[in-house]
Amino acid sequence: MDPAEALRRIAFLLEWSGASPYRVRAFHTAAGALTGLPPGPVDPARARQLPGIGPVTAQVIAEASDGRTPGYLRRLEEAAGPAARSGWQLASAAQGDCHLHSDWSDGGHPIEEMAAAARALGHRWAVLTDHSPRLTIAHGLSPERLRHQLDAVAAYNGRDGAFRLLSGIECDILDDGALDQEPGLLDRLDVVVASVHSKLRSDPETMTGRMLAAVRNPRTNVLGHCTGRIVTGRGRPQSRFGAEAVFAACAENGTAVEINCRPERRDPPDDLLRLAADAGCLFAVDTDAHAPDQLHWHTTGYARAARVGLTRDRLVTTWSGERLLAWAGSAHA
Template sequence: MHQLDPLTAPVEPREALRRTAYLLERGRQHSRRVEAFRGAVAVVDEVGEDEIRERAEAGTLTELAGIGGSTAGVIAQAVAGELPDYLERQQREHGGPLVEDEAAAGAGDSTLDPAAAEYLAAIVGDCHSHSDWSDGGSPIQEMVLTAVELGQEWLVLTDHSPRLRVANGPSADRLRQQLRLVDGINRSLGDSFRLLKGIEVDILDDGSLDQSEEMLGRLDVVTASVHSTLRMAKGAMTERMLAAVRNPRVDVLGHCTGRLVTGSRGTRPQSEFDARAVFEACAEHDVAVEINSRPERCDPPDDLLELALEIGCLVAIDSDAHAPGQLEMKAYGAQRAARLGVPLDRVVTTWSADRLLGWAGP
């Protein structure tokens, strides 16, 4: 996985808008600003190149629904053969190497050091990503296109399961539709990239999974996470997680403590459970423990990650991206993995798609 090179003039209006949205996401800017640029891409696609050029020259871009002052400025400068000022500013402010959030991840060094860069370069996939089919902000195709541009070889699409209503997780019928769409995307990609069928399935209070056995059996990779009743008593939470890890359909245990350490949603303490028992079950059943790279999660904390490594667990360094510009968050997980000495051969997101599928298969 690598960092995108900055755009230079000339640049097509569509690409200028896409890159601006990506950089705003990368810088964790307000979602409304991102949505404005993502929406403008759709307008440009719908209207067509000729009319966009005519309107840019006539100064009437803002007469189009979905085009505001900032997006019109980017389009107009791109049409004129210039690098848009707004894009140039975002590249300057948010286009450099990701900097670790020390408060979130506890790193001693605030830059992505050479060891972490080596880990990041070795990561070729991602077992945890979301699209606008649940609570993500972009279409599946845009997530895939960005993953390709970043040099990834595969991506597991893991939209939420239906019980988590706040995330608008697909029902079984909608998931079937999504799987057909994934097949179509893979046919169009050929051998250059693989979009894998997955889910972030909710671990219910009794440890069962929030999707039918039949549908789970149609997926390539299943990431299972706790999203509700996070303050459950320690014994009950342990049994809940053990039941999920022992389920033969589960491949990855997502953000295992559920904690939040920073960010707009505030903070949240980690769930209490017998980590040794859970991680021993992960090792026994060949379930990877996720290193969730989102700075607000930084999950599991260092002491639990060290315990998982001591027990012999596999790990998955995942972005948990809800937008294209968040796919690079794996840099934060790579920095933690390097700092704690995670063996690279135990990181499933460094494996080829074929090796991953062989591991995750029945």
């Protein structure tokens, strides 16, 4: 395996074992720093000159570039056992990603670069989900700008037949549970991710009612980062809501629960992920990527999915584009 794959397999296994999100992200960052690295052996001192590379990641790069299985990776694989290997196979089955951002809202890269990165991973489709109007801090899309984006997505798909960029939105769930975009425009989108971004410290009864209204809305396909928590830096506590009621409504209405792959989120937490799995929910393993290399974070989401026993039939991001569209479109029927 090449050094980047070795680093990402290590990130996957660290997530599998519940390691610190800082460690997980460090290996993803190191893998991303290898872009343009010429083939052939790389000694640790040379690797250390790359941005974001420390002594451990440099040794992994040196060993993998020399055709060896890095010792650090081998030790993690032995500790994790065969179940983790099954989890990696699950990650390899990924067909797409339901949640990514471009520079139309708060992402840092054009639509074409985000789509190219998804295609380079082997994905067959990805959903562009820039933010909705009320999230002004993230440069959310007004109805007029969303109409222009729909034209841009259609133009992109006219140039590339092997990969499909699906139209979507990360729609803010308003205080009353309504979705923050014109209903007629939401009907034109392939996939709608609905997320709470405000008043995350509301009392549980208020938050539960708000979320129930959103997941029961026939235009909602995916419930995004359901607790809103941040587990790194200063952090942010998870919101409080009636998880059993919300996940039961997701299962009843065919709304997928997002497994958000961002290392600082790990949302939902393990206990709620198990609760949603037991409720019979579908899931979308989503990177919430704001830059091309962040699309690689999908492997850590699949590590969490495999750890609670989820299989491909429950993970909409392993489905073909045709099956995904049939599922998402049935919500509007």
